[in-house]
Amino acid sequence: MERTAFTLNALKMLIIVGIIILVGNQVGYGVNILAALPGMAIILAIGLVSLILAQEIPLKLPAFAYAIFIATLLALPFSPTQDIFLQFTDRINFLATATPILAYAGLSISLQMDRLKQVGWKLVLVAVFVFFGTFFGSAIVAHIVLSLQGII
Amino acid sequence: MPENSSIDDSSEETGENGRWDPLRTAGRWSFHLKAHLLVLVIVVIAEAIGTLEYSVGPGAVVIIPMLYAVVFGMLLSYRALGAYITQLQQVAPKEVSVISSPMIIVCLMPLGVKYGTLVAPSFWEIVGAGPAFLLQELGNLGTIFIALPIALLLGLKREAIGAAVSIAREPTLGIITDLYGPDSPEGIGVLGTYLTGTLLGTLFFGLLGGLAPLTGIHPLALSMACGIGSASMMTACSASLAQVVTAVPEEQVLSFAATSNLLTGLTGVYVVLFVAVPLINKLYAIMSPIIGGEQ
Numbered sequence: 001m002e003r004t005a006f007t008l009n010a011l012k013m014l015i016i017v018g019i020i021i022l023v024g025n026q027v028g029y030g031v032n033i034l035a036a037l038p039g040m041a042i043i044l045a046i047g048l049v050s051l052i053l054a055q056e057i058p059l060k061l062p063a064f065a066y067a068i069f070i071a072t073l074l075a076l077p078f079s080p081t082q083d084i085f086l087q088f089t090d091r092i093n094f095l096a097t098a099t100p101i102l103a104y105a106g107l108s109i110s111l112q113m114d115r116l117k118q119v120g121w122k123l124v125l126v127a128v129f130v131f132f133g134t135f136f137g138s139a140i141v142a143h144i145v146l147s148l149q150g151i152i
Numbered sequence: 153m154p155e156n157s158s159i160d161d162s163s164e165e166t167g168e169n170g171r172w173d174p175l176r177t178a179g180r181w182s183f184h185l186k187a188h189l190l191v192l193v194i195v196v197i198a199e200a201i202g203t204l205e206y207s208v209g210p211g212a213v214v215i216i217p218m219l220y221a222v223v224f225g226m227l228l229s230y231r232a233l234g235a236y237i238t239q240l241q242q243v244a245p246k247e248v249s250v251i252s253s254p255m256i257i258v259c260l261m262p263l264g265v266k267y268g269t270l271v272a273p274s275f276w277e278i279v280g281a282g283p284a285f286l287l288q289e290l291g292n293l294g295t296i297f298i299a300l301p302i303a304l305l306l307g308l309k310r311e312a313i314g315a316a317v318s319i320a321r322e323p324t325l326g327i328i329t330d331l332y333g334p335d336s337p338e339g340i341g342v343l344g345t346y347l348t349g350t351l352l353g354t355l356f357f358g359l360l361g362g363l364a365p366l367t368g369i370h371p372l373a374l375s376m377a378c379g380i381g382s383a384s385m386m387t388a389c390s391a392s393l394a395q396v397v398t399a400v401p402e403e404q405v406l407s408f409a410a411t412s413n414l415l416t417g418l419t420g421v422y423v424v425l426f427v428a429v430p431l432i433n434k435l436y437a438i439m440s441p442i443i444g445g446e447q
Binding site for chain 1: 187191195203216221222223225229234246250258259260261264267272273275281283285291292294295296307319341344345349351354357364369378391406417
């Protein structure tokens with residue numbers, strides 16, 4: 001997809017996502033759609049820039065990382081933008097931004113079901129232990145190091 | 153080989169253009185309308201139900217709206233209920249699933265921005281906990297020590313290497329597929345963990361996040377552990393954890409998880425390539441004659 005077409009499509013899709021989040025934010029967290037609109041406009045602008053950066057910069061970083069990075073820069077304690085940026089984005093609940101992702105993810109999973117059936121139940125069982133191992137491996141190391149540092 | 157083309161679809165380097173193609177709206181607006189309206193309905197229902205919490209001792213099973221959303225989405229898509237109810241196939245045809253796949257990435261942008269707003273105010277705490285952040289990345293290798301013996305006990309051979317080497321998000325899938333080939337036993341193994349994560353990972357970590365405090369591990373350490381290299385799993389894990397713990401403020405749980413997730417994204421490839429793959433091959437050589445009964 002060439003550059004202009006990509007930008008245009010990304011913008012359209014971001015606006016759709018923005019509307020879905022604003023509705024979810026009203027239903028689930030009682031935040032008025034109009035009150036949350038300016039914050040959403042800022043978020044969508046950062047999102048568009050992030051998607052474009054991920055396409056253009058040959059670092060193979062996911063667009064998600066650019067979005068976090070830009071928002072972090074704007075919200076750092078020593079950034080002059082912190083107050084105004086947080087004031088607007090705070091009206092969009094964190095969980096409200098996560099729900100649509102999982103709705104799309106759920107809908108897309110059917111595409112991979114055949115391949116999952118192919119790999120068999122033993123690999124699924126092993127994967128569950130992989131999940132446990134990753135989580136508790138990290139948690140135990142972090143707990144020990146944080147204790148040694150005297151943070152916890 | 154059908155597997156080949158589908159692995160390529162999900163890997164990072166190929167189809168940079170092809171990956172976005174389903175987002176074209178020209179001549180396909182009816183499919184787009186169906187996909188996005190369906191998501192809107194799912195989101196409204198999930199948010200209307202809200203967060204449910206069932207206490208289990210000091211921990212809790214926390215069900216946040218995003219977990220309903222993934223289940224509703226899975227049920228509605230064409231291979232689940234749609235396979236039995238033909239009317240549903242009209243509402244959610246295969247095209248809806250195809251469009252939904254790249255939409256996940258678009259949807260991640262607002263979440264990323266929200267994470268930035270959570271990470272930044274905790275900037276100094278994160279710098280202070282720097283050593284813990286870096287070292288807990290090595291804790292991800294815990295999967296090798298737990299999952300490899302179990303895989304061997306189940307009778308898996310070289311598949312065990314791909315399956316147990318890491319939690320197998322896209323970078324690992326790419327590395328193992330590159331090293332051994334997509335049709336190798338290792339390639340099948342890594343695909344198994346990758347797909348299981350895609351299908352069940354969010355639900356699994358969403359539930360684990362609420363229950364993990366029962367172990368007595370400090371909530372800050374658990375927050376870091378939630379950053380396993382997948383945005384949706386990390387979000388489910390840390391959001392559930394934040395609901396349950398009171399010793400650490402919600403913002404700090406979320407920001408530590410997000411920071412750890414970013415670090416996993418940055419260091420994960422190198423840890424898998426230079427530490428995990430050599431380590432699991434070494435352990436396989438030692439363990440498989442004992443447990444796997446291989447001569």
